[in-house]
Amino acid sequence: MGLCSIIAAVAENGVIGKDNDLIWYIPEDLKYFKSTTSGKPVVMGRKTFESIVDRIGKPLPGRRNIIITRQSDYDGLGADICPDIATALFTAKQAANGDDVFVLGGAQIYAETINLCDRLYITEVHQSYEGDSTFPTIDKTIWQETSREKHKGDADKDIPDYSFVIYDRYTD
Secondary structure, rough: OOEEEEEEEEEEOOEEOOOOOOOOOOOOHHHHHHHHOOOOOEEEEEHHHHHHHHHHHOOOOOOOEEEEOOOOOOOOOOOEOOHHHHHHHHHHHHHOOOEEEEEEEEEEHHHHHOOHHHHHHHHEOOOOOOEEOOOOOOOOOEEEEEEEEEOEHHHHHHHOOEEEEEEEEOOO
């Protein structure tokens, strides 16, 4: 059975976005996101889905897109529409055929799924930002850091230092 995983880029102060968009641009993080989630079902809230469509003009390619919205007539451009998190995760796990499922956000979806998931893929952005969306606190009594890759940014291109970090839920 595959894992339920969350993937997010989080600033030092917990900020993940502003005005329904990313605040920073880290090309390597976008590549990491793509390679980690490609071929797997991805679950997200409607606003996150709309920010992706605004940025790339379509749902995320190469992934089954599953959107959580209470708008039953919502046009998901071919994505699955689910009324709640439980239905979305069930749909994703059915589609995964034993592979991992990824939760992409936003803030409310992260807050409601962090206790349901098994693994966190966090890009720690080593800088603080002003924003209106935050990631829930990662409780180190529940989550164990299992991997960390540090990367230098590029000040000339306004790319901050960052780390790819994986946390696994402690098991009894």
